[in-house]
Amino acid sequence: MDDLDVKLLELFTDEPRIGALEASRRLKVARGTVTARLERLEATGVITGWAPQLDPAAIGHPVTAFLTLEISQGVGHDTIGDHLAGIPEVLEVCTITGAGDLWCRVVARSNADLQAVIDRALAHPGIVRSSTVIALATQVPYRVLPLLVRSSSS
Structure with missing residues (x-):
């Protein structure tokens, strides 16, 4: 480039x-x-x-949360990923290292709705434990361009 x-x-x-x-x-x-x-x-x-970049808050989903999921041994990440892909409020799922096996970015209409989203995520029998962190604000939104600019100048 x-x-x-x-x-x-x-x-x-x-x-x-x-x-x-x-x-x-x-x-x-x-x-x-x-x-x-x-x-x-x-x-x-x-x-x-x-595609246009959509703001979940502007379409009625102002609550953003991050779920860390632990899955049973022998249950594949892809199997859980397929389950989570069926939940519209799940925006992103990544396999991670450290505490937990999968990290999910989810959105919801309210805290009560967030609980319903979490319940749907946890409905898969291969998920054994979860923890949730609610985002209060976004200081740096997802971006790639600064990385590209920096790598091109070095």
Whole structure:
């Protein structure tokens, strides 16, 4: 990835609806260059999608929590992951090291609704223990661009 790729990704991250023509004007390169680079960045997995970023709070789910789950020996992470994927309020599931086996980011409409989400998550017999932490605020939202900018400059 070169400086033009980084500038292109910065531009589309800041203004996702900009379009190839306007991006080519601002970056002072041919429209075909912009299009070809975007296609390459998609093909190599750098760009994983063009969907809008949704705010769970704005669609009625203001409570964010993190569940740490411990699973029974012999029960695969993927089996539990498939179960959790069936719960719409589960936004993300990762296999982890340390205390617990899986980490889940979940959202809910209220604390009472959070309890219902947790109950649905724990309905799988392979989950033996859980702990929950409720997020009070987000100081740094999920981001990747600063990592890209830093790695391209080193």
